Amino acid sequence: MAGKVRVGFYSLTGCAGDLLSILNIEDRLLEIFEKVELVEFVMASSNVKPGGVDIAFVEGSVTTEKDLKALKEIRAKCDRLVALGDCAVWGGVQASLTGLDPRELMKSVYGTEQNLYGFLGEHKPLSEVVKVDLELPGCPIEQEEFIKAFVSLLRGDLPEVKDYPVCIECKIREVPCLVVEKGEACLGPITVGGCKARCPYHGVPCIGCRGPIKDEANVAGELLMLMEKGWKPLDAINRMKLFAARYKDLAKLVGRG
Amino acid sequence: MAENPCLPKLARIVDIVEMTPIEKLFRLEFVDEEDAKAFNFKPGQFVEVSVFGVGEAPISICKSPTRPGPLEILVRRVGRVTNALHRLKPGDLVGLRGPYGNGFPMERMKGFDILLVAGGLGMAPLRSVLQYAIDRRDEYGEAILLYGVRSYQEALFKERVIELIEKPEAARFKTFLAYERDDPVFDKLREKHPENVRKGVVTVLFECADPYIKPEKMCAVICGPPIMYRFVLKELVKRNFKPDRIYMTLERRMKCGIGKCGHCVVGGATSIKYVCKDGPVFTYSDVLSTRGLV
Amino acid sequence: MRIVKLPKERFSELFEALKSWGEVHAPVKVGRFYSFKRVESLGEFTLSYTRTMIPPKKYFVKPFEDILKVHVEKGYEPIVEESKRIVLLGVHACDINALRILDGVYMDEIPDHYYASRRSNSMIVGVSCEPDEYCFCKSVGADYAWTGFDLFLHDIGDSYLIRVGGSKGESIVAELTGVVEEPTSIDYVKLRDYELKRSRMFRRSLNASYLPEVVDSLYGSELWAKYSDKCLGCGSCNLVCPTCRCYDVTESLDLNMVEGVRSRRWDSCFLRSHALVAGGLNFRPTRLDRFKHRYNCKSSIDQRTGMLFCVGCGRCTVFCPAGIDHLEVLNSIWGLR
Incomplete structure (x- = not known):
């Protein structure tokens, strides 16, 4: 070299x-x-x-x-x-x-x-x-x-891009699901993994700090899920906006009001 | 217990031929003679090639088992592993697992004429079939090759293809070439051999080859980019090829190559198949009964 | 198959015999659900439980594991784990049937070393169970384990009737001479009554006959999209499924840039890369494609066991964060309700 x-x-x-x-x-x-x-x-x-x-x-x-x-x-x-x-x-x-x-x-x-x-x-x-x-x-x-x-x-390579959400890492570590068990506003399903589900592992719902899974995250579905668990739409959207405001599908949701 | 199928064997790159700006032919030899002896393959099978520290990719074998010498694979630089493979030099080591997949049914094709339809890189596995049929000429009828490429630059084995068209008497099979982009060499070839060379996609060649296509005593063998299959199949169906005498080899994501990792699974609930294990060679009958195969 | 009777007050002797065979792993309550974990004493686990989130497959295809060592010049060598014997105590019939399906995949003509060696070092002790509102194993014929276990404990009130499945099971029973008894005809009546009662407890059902054909034929139904829109594509259904077995393989080098590992990790057909090939072509580009793929895969028949790939454990419904109900999807596609 x-x-x-x-x-x-x-x-x-x-x-x-x-x-x-x-x-x-x-x-x-x-x-x-x-x-x-x-x-x-x-x-x-x-x-x-x-x-x-x-x-x-x-x-x-x-x-x-x-x-x-x-x-x-x-x-x-x-x-x-x-x-x-x-x-x-x-x-x-x-x-x-x-x-x-x-x-x-x-x-x-x-x-x-x-x-x-x-x-x-x-x-x-x-x-x-x-x-x-x-x-x-x-x-x-x-x-x-x-x-x-x-x-x-x-070495001249690029590493593989992670395409899996935090949920995958929760399951791998057998972390009880905060959405299913407690109805918490967990953003794990739309957030790209790689953190080994650090927060859910400690019982804290994911706030999405690793950002949405590019081109994949179903933010409309996440919103619907959170609403069904009793969260107000605005609160749910604000939670997602914290780290994903420029994700196009979320911008669309926000645009719709 | 049998050996660990996840463990790649060591092979040495003995030679690298640059075929196009993005494709190289690698000649590989197992380091351990026992591994070489145990490696018996059929045309249409593939190997899992590992670049140390990078990963593994499934690659078609590009030569016939009837030919002695190193194993040959033709690799397009397109992903992480293949890019890393392209950086290697003769003498470097790689990992090899295989051969995997069903391969082409060379036994069932005995006695038949063979129509090979190749698009672009699809030439690689078909070269194996062609060499096989040539080497066992007594066992097979006539062979016809329809080869479609985008440009001169992207054509594989082009010197050989040109030679086959220029000197048909030396060849033991008929060769037809279709290309899409203007190019002085191919344009000249087309002017000289208008009945063998056409501008357009590979399906334009059926018209030229029709005098030699005899579906009642012919098998068709197809390989090319996914988009190509439907169009070629249409031409073959139009000419009344029997569905179980149309063979094609398909690409899917594969990790294990041995029917475990699940990435290559295709089909609907009544027709689930592993491309790595039940394929990669399928018949048109399979296509008709398996959802989403092509 | 031989049947013996074990009075419940002597269960601890069975437990000790199992412990002397290997590490005993049994359902331990974690959160609202259960998890198979190593246990040392009777108080740590229960045999009367609904379902674990993660099925027993985790012992054989590990959720994440390094399988090979790699050296940039020398190539690969296998990572050999110390073999240890594991007893899975308290496995439900659905999960035993799921393991039979996995056995067929992982121990076919090219057996997976890692799976096969763990499987041969394991003992499966089944236990009878009562369905909850999510179970539909009876519909798919997975509510009873004909085979696939070493011992199967059937609760008949004050005792267990134990079916002995093979030589490993026999070796345990041999140690319990004087503890186990020959069942009486009254015990069999109790067993029948228990089974009848259990059979009537199922509240959910799936019309499993024709299921492969119907799901395949109705591939074009617009109803799929109603559910795939809701689906978060998170892959939880795959990871909690006892027959889902896809794995991804990755390779990385340590900071020394000389040595590294090749690893595999449970994968999900809902992830972008699952059907993506180099060059960017994706054979299942949308969530709708992947959703239908999963339902088709689960509604197909395993040729080796003749069983449906879905064993009716209900996990995918229970653990779907979006609340998608596997049975509701299939029933609605079929035009029911």
Whole structure:
């Protein structure tokens, strides 16, 4: 191999929790980074090298003009672009504000309608702006999933995309179903698995932090199910909107009121 | 207990031939001679090929058991495993399981003429049938090959196909070629041999081949992209081919290759079949009795 | 088949004999339902239960397991687990019949090593049960186990009548000399009365004759969509089904990029990738396609046992978060109700 794979880690609008999750893989961090030439990872090192990268890992949503410019530059200088975390994959919790008047939002937070920081008016996932090669969902990402994807990418492959919901992992771990047994507003059926059903395992219903299963999640069915369990439609929709506001079928449901 | 069927055997890539920008022919040899001896296959069977650390994919065997030498598979770079396979070099090792599937009923086809209809990559398993029939010429009647490709660039074994059309007397079977995109080489070939070469999809060739098609003493063997089957079957039915003398090999998602993992299951409640085990070769009679086969 | 009688007050002696054969796993209450778990003492489990969420198949086709080790240069080697004997105590007839179906699939002419070795190291102890409002095993002929067990306990009040299914069962009974008795004719009357009573308890039924033909023929019915619209495609019905057996295979390398594993995981025909081939063609692209596929698969006949692939355990209905009722779907497609 001619030199090490050049890798960069970048942050757009978000809490930086995905990159922090990577730094938190403390016991294996050196093992991860000795395999690559680290071009940029500002949270870890102020040493930023010039030039392009083979793999760019990007967290955060495209919220500001600065994000937009940065993302386009990253895309132009990388071979493979990986969206890290729910903000980069679905626009994040902030995207649940989709549809609201940006001036009103500005006013309610900053007391002025003036656009203080080049807000684009909505919070977009990376894939709505540039071509994305791989999406690793989660709020934050799963460390184990990141490592597997990282290894796969270094070898020139792409990891398999998870197409199964949290329910599959609940059944595999024999977690009693919170919907069936308790009528809880669990979003497991529409949410992509990979978390090993961490919340249901601890008796907490899934809030959908890994985002809906792309092109598959039946949000209308989930809404109907929650209504049959006695949930108010608005509450159910708001629950789904938290992490899936930009999922097209949910947007349609919201549009219908 | 018998050996673990999930465990791939080691095979070495002895040679790689680039056929098209997206397809390569791999020649493989088992590392262990015992494995090689135990590997007896029929035309139309497939193997599960593993790339270490990436995974496994089902691939048709592309040569006849009548030919000595390494096993041949023709692989299109289309998914994770096949992309990884394309990155390998001669000398590299892969995993092999198989052979799996029923294969073409070469015994039942004895004494019959054979009409082969191949579309694109469908040439790979049919090459195995063709070689077999040629090598056991006494046991089979005439052979006719209808080959449809999208473009010159995507045509497989094109030098051989061109040679077969240019020098029919040297060939022991009739060859017809259909292509969709303009191309100087194929255009020239078509001008010289208008009765053998046509523009269009593979079904346009039936008209050219009709003088040689004798359904009463002929078996048809089809392989191509899923969309192709219905159109080819229509042509064969029109010509009164017997449903149980029309054979086709089908593609489905497969993980195990041995009727366990369930991905390749087809059919309605009265006709459930495993493509990996009950197929991949099916007759038109199967198509008529199995929902959703083509 | 030999029948012996075990007074209930001496059940602990059977339990001890089973424990000395292997690890005993029995239904333990978890949440509102039950789960087969390892038990050490009588107080930990019950033999009078409705259904476990996850059927006994989990002991033979594991929900998730690493099957091979891989080395990027050397290739594959099998992961051999330490073989241990397991007694499944308290298996219902429907689940025993489901295991017979799985046996046919996993131990056919090319047997699955992992399944076959676990199966040969297992003992199945059945127990008679009473149907609840979801059971319809009687309709599909799976309410009684003719075979497929080592011991089968029939509750006749103060005792169990035990059918002894094979050499493993015989070895246990041999240890209980002096504990088990020869049944009397009165015991058989009790058994008959119990069976008659049980037979009358079924509240749900499915017209199983013609079912394959009807489900196949009515493939085009518009009613399917009414249910598939509601379906969340979550795959729960598959994972809790005692005869669903699809598995997916994945492979990954460790961070050292040299060694890794090939694993398999219970799969569901409701997931996008189930019928997806490389290149992007999906043979069952919509939830409606997958919904109909599942109902067709479950309504087909297993050629080896001659049984319907659905054993009427009711799990898919009970554990469907969307509340889709398997029987209601089939009955409505058939034009009933």
